[in-house]
Amino acid sequence: MAKIQSPELCKDSGVHEARKTQSLRARYVYGLIFFATNLLAWFIRDYGAKVFHGLHHNSVCGAGDSKCFQSGGVLRVSLGCFIFFWLMFATTFGTRKLQGVRNSWHSGCWVLKFLVYAVSIASPFAIPNIFIQLYGEIARMGAG
DSSP, X not given: OOOOOOHXXXXXXXXXXXXXXXXXXXXXXXXXXXXXXXXXXXXXXXXXXXXXXXXXXXXXXXXXXXXXXXXXXXXXXXXXXXXXXXXXXXXXXXXXOTTSHHHHHHHSOHHHHHHHHHHHHHGGGGSOHHHHHHHHHHHHHHHO
């Protein structure tokens, strides 16, 4: 008599386990990206006014001093982080299976995602101050 195997056991367990490990590894990489973004915000807050002399015209509070530049820099990095993770959420929402196309985007394509991250972090520095102020107020409400 032949045994009936469950559909889980019929899958190629090596491929399934590799995809599962890759998906788990992606979660750690996203955590490291978030950590690196926090370090970047800290760097801009503490050293940005000294390093980025040309960006003093991008003050958020209007006074143009270094404290104003520091808070504006942190808001811009925060907005870039929000843009990146929102894009990742929007493009992987509804991923249910490890063999799906969205999962391959979630767990792979790291060079392309690094480029998306770099553009997401850099683009808020070209946004006018009024939008950064608006984002700061919305972010403050969202943070609690």
